[in-house]
Amino acid sequence: MKIIGGPASQLLASRTARALGTEPVLSEFNRFPDGELYLRIADKIENEKVTLIQSTPTDSDFVSLLQLIDACEGAAEINVVIPYMGYARQDKKFKPGEPISARAIARCINADRVFTINIHEKSVLEYFPCPARNLDAANLMGAYIAGFGLENPMLVAPDEGAQGLVKNVASGHGFDYDHLQKTRLSGDTVVIKTKNLDVTGRHVVLVDDMIATGGTMAESIRMLKAQGAIDVHLTCVHPVLTRNAALRLFNAGVKDIIATDTIEKAESRLSVAPLIAEALSGSSTLS
Numbered sequence: 001m002k003i004i005g006g007p008a009s010q011l012l013a014s015r016t017a018r019a020l021g022t023e024p025v026l027s028e029f030n031r032f033p034d035g036e037l038y039l040r041i042a043d044k045i046e047n048e049k050v051t052l053i054q055s056t057p058t059d060s061d062f063v064s065l066l067q068l069i070d071a072c073e074g075a076a077e078i079n080v081v082i083p084y085m086g087y088a089r090q091d092k093k094f095k096p097g098e099p100i101s102a103r104a105i106a107r108c109i110n111a112d113r114v115f116t117i118n119i120h121e122k123s124v125l126e127y128f129p130c131p132a133r134n135l136d137a138a139n140l141m142g143a144y145i146a147g148f149g150l151e152n153p154m155l156v157a158p159d160e161g162a163q164g165l166v167k168n169v170a171s172g173h174g175f176d177y178d179h180l181q182k183t184r185l186s187g188d189t190v191v192i193k194t195k196n197l198d199v200t201g202r203h204v205v206l207v208d209d210m211i212a213t214g215g216t217m218a219e220s221i222r223m224l225k226a227q228g229a230i231d232v233h234l235t236c237v238h239p240v241l242t243r244n245a246a247l248r249l250f251n252a253g254v255k256d257i258i259a260t261d262t263i264e265k266a267e268s269r270l271s272v273a274p275l276i277a278e279a280l281s282g283s284s285t286l287s
């Protein structure tokens, strides 16, 4: 099977290929003078299985993914791995007249199989025109947190939506876990309802699927520190970290930010390559 990494997932594709004992196919990414995207796969793709790995945090990344799929027209089978799928949070119409953006995106993916990783809403998988499965990075995250060597850490989700994730991260390592209650006021402002978690004298690790503006986590950090936590670490699957998110988090007093490489940032210290490699090899870490 040939592994081809899109421009947003070059490292992750290389790591996945290595985990599978192969080399990623080289591609060329460029722009035409008018700004349109140019792409060329350096290898001939003929009657073989290919796996494309490309996160879509930006609109350009999505176009690159469509171009990659089109360039693989000679393949016998196309797997598409979208480690971070942009627009997955617009999984329904929140107001009349809105599109279901996640559906609009998913419908364009012309492949034999799709894999996502901790997609924001699993219902989005149904919008793909082919079988789609979501992989769960929770075990990898739990093992990574265990490696911190923190004494009796408390894992906390910042809202009810991340309850399942924090439970999965904690289970298997015997970590205590709980969740906070969040109300979103605007795109980058949230209110975290005060909740006594008894974090006094404890190391807290906040766990969420993604950090975007950092608003959710900044409020959570402040509350947990005010309630007596020794320190607060952050872990997330997808480090979107838009605008000045990292600064907001450090100003709020975070100890460290650890994320996976579904989006390739300085904080992406934990690779999901083993998860993808295992899924592609046919083992079942699929949820």
Ligand code: R5P
Residues within 6 Å of the ligand: 158, 159, 161, 162, 187, 188, 190, 208, 209, 210, 211, 212, 213, 214, 215, 216, 217
């Ligand atoms: C929302 O439900 C997600 O799980 C995250 O909590 C949210 O997207 C984080 O956004 P922000 O960092 O902008 O607060």
